[in-house]
Amino acid sequence: MKKDCKSVWSECLDLIKEQVLPRTFKTWFAPIRALSFKDDVLTIQVPSQYVYECLEEHFVDILRKAVRSAIGPNAKLEYSVVVEESHPRDPLSVTMPSNNMKKVEPNTVYVNGKPDSVAPKNPFERNNNRLQIDPQLNPSYTLDSYIEGSCNRLAKSAAVAIAQNPGGTAFNPLLIYGGSGLGKTHLAQAIGMEVKQNYPNKVVLYVTTNVFQTQFTEAVRKNEINDFLHFYQLIDVLILDDIHELAGKTATQNTFFHIFNHLHQSGKQLILTSDRSPAELSGLEERLLSRFRWGLSAEIKAPDFETRMEIARFKAHKDGIDFSDEVLEYICKYVSNNVRELEGAMISLLAQATFNHKDLTVDVVKEILGKMVKNQKVELTVEDIQQVVCKHFNMAPEMLQEKTRKREVVQARQLAMYFSKTYTNASLAYIGKQIGKKDHTTVLYACKAVTDLMETDRAFKAQVEELQKKLYCRN
Numbered sequence: 001m002k003k004d005c006k007s008v009w010s011e012c013l014d015l016i017k018e019q020v021l022p023r024t025f026k027t028w029f030a031p032i033r034a035l036s037f038k039d040d041v042l043t044i045q046v047p048s049q050y051v052y053e054c055l056e057e058h059f060v061d062i063l064r065k066a067v068r069s070a071i072g073p074n075a076k077l078e079y080s081v082v083v084e085e086s087h088p089r090d091p092l093s094v095t096m097p098s099n100n101m102k103k104v105e106p107n108t109v110y111v112n113g114k115p116d117s118v119a120p121k122n123p124f125e126r127n128n129n130r131l132q133i134d135p136q137l138n139p140s141y142t143l144d145s146y147i148e149g150s151c152n153r154l155a156k157s158a159a160v161a162i163a164q165n166p167g168g169t170a171f172n173p174l175l176i177y178g179g180s181g182l183g184k185t186h187l188a189q190a191i192g193m194e195v196k197q198n199y200p201n202k203v204v205l206y207v208t209t210n211v212f213q214t215q216f217t218e219a220v221r222k223n224e225i226n227d228f229l230h231f232y233q234l235i236d237v238l239i240l241d242d243i244h245e246l247a248g249k250t251a252t253q254n255t256f257f258h259i260f261n262h263l264h265q266s267g268k269q270l271i272l273t274s275d276r277s278p279a280e281l282s283g284l285e286e287r288l289l290s291r292f293r294w295g296l297s298a299e300i301k302a303p304d305f306e307t308r309m310e311i312a313r314f315k316a317h318k319d320g321i322d323f324s325d326e327v328l329e330y331i332c333k334y335v336s337n338n339v340r341e342l343e344g345a346m347i348s349l350l351a352q353a354t355f356n357h358k359d360l361t362v363d364v365v366k367e368i369l370g371k372m373v374k375n376q377k378v379e380l381t382v383e384d385i386q387q388v389v390c391k392h393f394n395m396a397p398e399m400l401q402e403k404t405r406k407r408e409v410v411q412a413r414q415l416a417m418y419f420s421k422t423y424t425n426a427s428l429a430y431i432g433k434q435i436g437k438k439d440h441t442t443v444l445y446a447c448k449a450v451t452d453l454m455e456t457d458r459a460f461k462a463q464v465e466e467l468q469k470k471l472y473c474r475n
């Protein structure tokens with residue numbers, strides 16, 4: 001069925017929404033209108049030159065991914081920029097190309113038979129017996145732009161070593177794990193970028209577990225599983241993002257197991273990312289987990305204040321934004337758990353200040369961030385959470401450590417575990433140890449119990465929301 005511009009753009013918006021903060025989405029993407037879609041070119045109307053520049057500067061990667069996913073590898077984006085709001089329905093506008101839709105050069109590999117029979121669909125181009133493999137790398141994710149701190153030192157050092165000698169270090173596979181928005185994808189992609197620079201002929205491929213899963217399902221449906229395996233065996237550096245999503249997908253795990261073995265035995269490099277440590281990767285087969293342990297598992301933790309400041313200074317400098325140190329300190333103090341949110345806050349602040357014609361002083365930042373900060377994850381520890389939960393239930397924190405199955409203690413413990421998993425970057429093992437000396441499976445069970453109960457019990461859900469507010473307003 002032929003898609004129209006509205007449905008294509010709505011598909012893009014769904015994908016974009018998953019990747020940016022709601023405030024960012026509202027500021028930058030919600031006001032955009034889809035104008036036309038023809039020959040793989042999607043034209044969108046943006047309200048001003050400023051918005052056009054900001055989109056190209058800050059969001060081009062997100063846009064590129066979304067547009068490619070909705071349209072295909074040949075997708076092009078064009079902007080129609082409103083220059084005069086002369087008529088609300090028919091404003092005067094000019095058309096601008098998306099300049100930054102640059103991408104890393106694809107690799108060409110020669111295959112026996114028709115390339116069509118080897119490659120999963122998009123983003124691979126086929127021609128005679130040549131197969132072009134787009135590495136799917138984001139050129140802005142480099143090792144140089146990845147700020148090092150104690151939170152990520154081991155992972156970054158391993159990344160540098162691998163980039164110099166892919167497949168030839170002890171770090172094979174490299175499993176990078178940690179919480180959301182802490183730079184796992186950036187670092188994994190940066191290795192790919194650096195390998196492409198050091199070894200232009202090496203075939204690098206970045207793929208999310210979701211895409212891998214879809215390609216696999218498609219290959220099964222079409223009875224092309226051998227071609228699928230053959231294709232993945234052509235890769236020199238395979239980056240598989242979000243491997244926790246393999247949980248429970250036995251057939252996909254099985255196939256990945258074969259690909260892993262083949263690549264590893266042939267001295268090819270594997271880089272994996274996950275939101276939890278191998279010990280906490282439930283739902284994955286032991287034989288796969290044991291292979292992950294062959295190389296290096298490196299955790300990325302939430303950056304400390306100094307590293308956040310360095311990241312914020314770097315981003316401000318790169319984007320040519322003039323934030324004073326005082327302002328940056330204010331932002332970094334409050335946006336503490338997640339680098340993606342830190343970036344989002346900086347971009348939103350800039351946009352709001354520009355639209356409202358205000359200089360970015362600390363007072364202005366306080367005013368603008370005021371509402372936003374309330375919704376941020378202020379730096380919470382497992383201990384803080386236990387305090388708040390116990391106070392809520394009028395219970396001494398020591399009760400959580402007691403070996404009792406009393407209903408109210410069990411529920412308080414489960415809630416403390418659930419909030420610790422949701423609002424801190426502590427590992428399941430650490431959370432369990434701190435809250436009643438339990439193991440990680442108890443924490444997982446507690447999180448599931450709370451989520452399930454919230455779905456069926458309104459009063460309980462209201463109680464969780466009440467506690468959430470108390471946690472946010474703690475400071």
Ligand SMILES: Nc1ncnc2c1ncn2[C@@H]1O[C@H](COP(=O)(O)OP(=O)(O)OP(=O)(O)O)[C@@H](O)[C@H]1O
Pocket residue numbers: 145146147148152178179180181182183184185186187275311339340343
């Ligand atoms: N140490 C760092 N230096 C510079 N930028 C960073 C750093 N850590 C994270 N970022 C930036 O933060 C944003 C989020 O990073 P990324 O997408 O890699 O996180 P992630 O851990 O893969 O998150 P998720 O698990 O949600 O996919 C990116 O724009 C990335 O460039």
